[in-house]
Amino acid sequence: MSALEAHLVRQIGAGGPISVADYMATCLMHPEMGYYATRDPLGGAGDFTTAPEMTQMFGELLGLALAQSWLDQGAPAPFALAELGPGRGTLMADALRATASVPGFHDAMRLYLVEGSPTLRQMQESTLARGDVTWHGDAADLPDLPLFLLANEFFDALPIRQFERADEGWRERVVGLKDGALRLGLSEPLASPRLTHRLEDTRTGDIVEICPAGERAAGEIGARIAERGGAALIVDYGDWRSLGDTLQAVRGHAPADPLTTPGLADLTAHVDFEALARAAPCRHSRLTAQGVFLERLGIAARAQALARRLEGPALETHVAAYRRLTHPQEMGTLFKVIAFTPEGAAPPPGLDP
Ligand code: SAH
Numbered sequence: 001m002s003a004l005e006a007h008l009v010r011q012i013g014a015g016g017p018i019s020v021a022d023y024m025a026t027c028l029m030h031p032e033m034g035y036y037a038t039r040d041p042l043g044g045a046g047d048f049t050t051a052p053e054m055t056q057m058f059g060e061l062l063g064l065a066l067a068q069s070w071l072d073q074g075a076p077a078p079f080a081l082a083e084l085g086p087g088r089g090t091l092m093a094d095a096l097r098a099t100a101s102v103p104g105f106h107d108a109m110r111l112y113l114v115e116g117s118p119t120l121r122q123m124q125e126s127t128l129a130r131g132d133v134t135w136h137g138d139a140a141d142l143p144d145l146p147l148f149l150l151a152n153e154f155f156d157a158l159p160i161r162q163f164e165r166a167d168e169g170w171r172e173r174v175v176g177l178k179d180g181a182l183r184l185g186l187s188e189p190l191a192s193p194r195l196t197h198r199l200e201d202t203r204t205g206d207i208v209e210i211c212p213a214g215e216r217a218a219g220e221i222g223a224r225i226a227e228r229g230g231a232a233l234i235v236d237y238g239d240w241r242s243l244g245d246t247l248q249a250v251r252g253h254a255p256a257d258p259l260t261t262p263g264l265a266d267l268t269a270h271v272d273f274e275a276l277a278r279a280a281p282c283r284h285s286r287l288t289a290q291g292v293f294l295e296r297l298g299i300a301a302r303a304q305a306l307a308r309r310l311e312g313p314a315l316e317t318h319v320a321a322y323r324r325l326t327h328p329q330e331m332g333t334l335f336k337v338i339a340f341t342p343e344g345a346a347p348p349p350g351l352d353p
Pocket of ligand 1: 036050
């Protein structure tokens with residue numbers, strides 16, 4: 001039994017079952033034993049890989065799309081260029097390199113990274129290698145400035161609560177103990193007014209998920225964008241509305257049981273983009289498939305230009321990454337993009353109002 005599993009067994013033994021959200025939060029961000037707090041999970045040697053780790057094109061195109069929104073909104077100065085959950089800092093590094101040629105953009109920007117993991121903060125510091133970055137642990141601490149923000153695979157890592165529809169209300173899925181081991185169970189029926197809008201599209205036995213931390217972060221970002229201007233580009237897997245149990249664990253690039261390896265596997269859930277859009281007090285674009293978005297931004301031309309300088313295995317890797325990001329049977333359709341913008345502003349390029 002891992003140290004974190006022993007810790008959870010003791011905690012639940014003493015205090016009773018905990019919500020799936022509390023379980024996820026402990027597994028991912030416990031300061032000494034949490035998954036993100038203690039390791040770099042990304043890349044071939046890690047547990048999973050992400051778009052910016054596959055190709056520089058992802059960060060370049062997202063950075064340029066944000067810079068276009070900044071120009072469209074009259075190039076406000078100063079402004080905050082921010083990222084939620086920057087991982088190794090690769091996406092931001094690629095975005096900064098691509099936007100260096102946008103006149104005035106770097107002069108006007110202040111850089112903010114929202115990161116909960118001390119290990120990953122250190123990696124971001126060495127990847128970016130610049131002295132002007134401010135780190136925060138929470139989106140609520142972002143400054144009161146026009147906000148241009150990126151978030152890739154951040155919201156899927158935030159703790160979700162799960163509810164199962166019962167004949168008489170909703171029961172919450174909880175993590176309890178059976179014979180000394182972690183086991184999923186159900187709470188007594190709850191009155192859950194937050195779920196009344198889901199009575200239309202669910203039946204007894206269905207599971208719905210909510211992500212309070214994600215809604216809070218979307219609210220913080222949306223409030224700044226509504227008041228000060230800016231744009232947020234949010235990329236993740238999920239859909240307009242979530243239905244069913246989407247909690248999943250990944251370890252060493254393979255699926256795992258979310259309950260058997262606490263702290264040793266990545267835990268994620270699909271993002272409910274409707275819930276984020278409802279929580280953000282600003283406008284949002286139409287939810288768009290990542291493949292469509294990247295093609296509209298010109299990824300094919302960029303891929304060809306880069307391919308001219310490559311050969312052998314490097315060329316093969318490059319072509320595979322392009323395919324993986326855009327192809328409908330790979331990440332092109334599962335991953336979606338939404339933008340938040342202020343009233344009266346056009347969405348970033350590649351997205352529809
Ligand atoms: N965006 C990066 C990394 C995705 S992994 C990429 O695309 O490669 C998720 C990131 O979110 C990690 O940096 C993780 O440490 C961070 N994170 C997860 N939960 C967080 C939380 N509650 N608060 C702040 N950062 C969090």
